[in-house]
Amino acid sequence: MIHQKFNSLLKTKWLGQNLCYEECVDSTNKVAKQLGVKNAPNGLVVLAEEQNAGKGRLGRGWFSPKGKGLWFSVLFRPKFVPEEAPKCTLMAAAAVAKAINKICGVDAKIKWPNDILLNNKKLVGILSEMNAEYGKLNFVVIGIGINTNVDKSDFPDDVKDIAISLHTEATKEFGRELLLAEILQELEIKIEQAEKEGFENIFQEWRQMTCTLNKDVKVIAQDETYFGRAIDIDAGGMLIVERKDGKRVKVVAGDVSIRSVN
Numbered sequence: 001m002i003h004q005k006f007n008s009l010l011k012t013k014w015l016g017q018n019l020c021y022e023e024c025v026d027s028t029n030k031v032a033k034q035l036g037v038k039n040a041p042n043g044l045v046v047l048a049e050e051q052n053a054g055k056g057r058l059g060r061g062w063f064s065p066k067g068k069g070l071w072f073s074v075l076f077r078p079k080f081v082p083e084e085a086p087k088c089t090l091m092a093a094a095a096v097a098k099a100i101n102k103i104c105g106v107d108a109k110i111k112w113p114n115d116i117l118l119n120n121k122k123l124v125g126i127l128s129e130m131n132a133e134y135g136k137l138n139f140v141v142i143g144i145g146i147n148t149n150v151d152k153s154d155f156p157d158d159v160k161d162i163a164i165s166l167h168t169e170a171t172k173e174f175g176r177e178l179l180l181a182e183i184l185q186e187l188e189i190k191i192e193q194a195e196k197e198g199f200e201n202i203f204q205e206w207r208q209m210t211c212t213l214n215k216d217v218k219v220i221a222q223d224e225t226y227f228g229r230a231i232d233i234d235a236g237g238m239l240i241v242e243r244k245d246g247k248r249v250k251v252v253a254g255d256v257s258i259r260s261v262n
């Protein structure tokens with residue numbers, strides 16, 4: 001990652017204007033949260049060349065080899081109530097998918113709630129966390145992991161067949177600096193939009209880029225697994241699934257895995 005190049009490409013007002021750049025950390029989300037409680041500025045970005053304990057959801061790991069991806073976390077202090085924070089995952093997915101498609105000339109799709117897929121394989125994982133107390137949202141941290149240059153042979157055995165990297169698929173030449181700058185710009189626009197008018201228009205854009213809706217899905221929750229059809233997302237970003245018996249249920253992000261069954 002070349003700093004000067006990134007700085008000259010970054011067009012944001014506040015997101016990413018403070019950059020904490022590290023060679024190796026355990027997890028950029030963890031670092032961002034630690035800095036958040038120490039009054040880190042709104043819009044701080046923590047970026048690492050390598051993570052040795054990258055985090056997924058529900059205690060899962062995120063493979064983050066040195067120099068082969070964009071492993072970063074953004075910290076912001078939005079004017080929302082804590083109940084709105086889960087919507088930030090969908091907002092980030094829309095921003096990242098839009099930027100990747102524009103800069104790399106691909107057709108990446110969002111898989112509810114936190115993945116971006118290319119050719120049906122996982123290209124991006126998103127992990128949102130928040131710090132809140134007594135109904136007040138202190139900050140949100142959104143961690144984003146993008147495989148830019150990971151070779152198939154680099155991936156661990158359990159990930160190899162489900163993961164993909166941009167360098168083999170992009171139809172345009174791109175640098176990591178440019179991609180990161182574009183993502184931050186898209187995300188800044190969306191955060192400001194959400195603060196001003198809410199999430200509905202952002203969700204509308206999300207719907208244009210998702211591969212989850214109108215598909216048969218398998219929902220793997222903590223205490224049960226069931227099949228149904230993904231109908232839509234609601235105003236809170238929850239997935240509305242019509243079960244085989246016709247009953248509609250709302251699925252909360254974070255607790256479940258969704259598998260496409262066709």
Ligand code: BT5
Nearest residue numbers: 027028029054055056057060062063072125126143145163
């Ligand atoms: C996620 O979790 O997809 C969220 C990943 C967030 C990673 C970023 S990197 C920057 C920031 N700092 C962090 O510590 N985390 C964030 P989940 O839906 O639970 O998916 C995790 C699963 O994805 C793993 O169990 C693997 O199966 C698979 N996986 C792991 N590494 C991968 C990779 N590099 N590419 C594709 N799939 C991967």
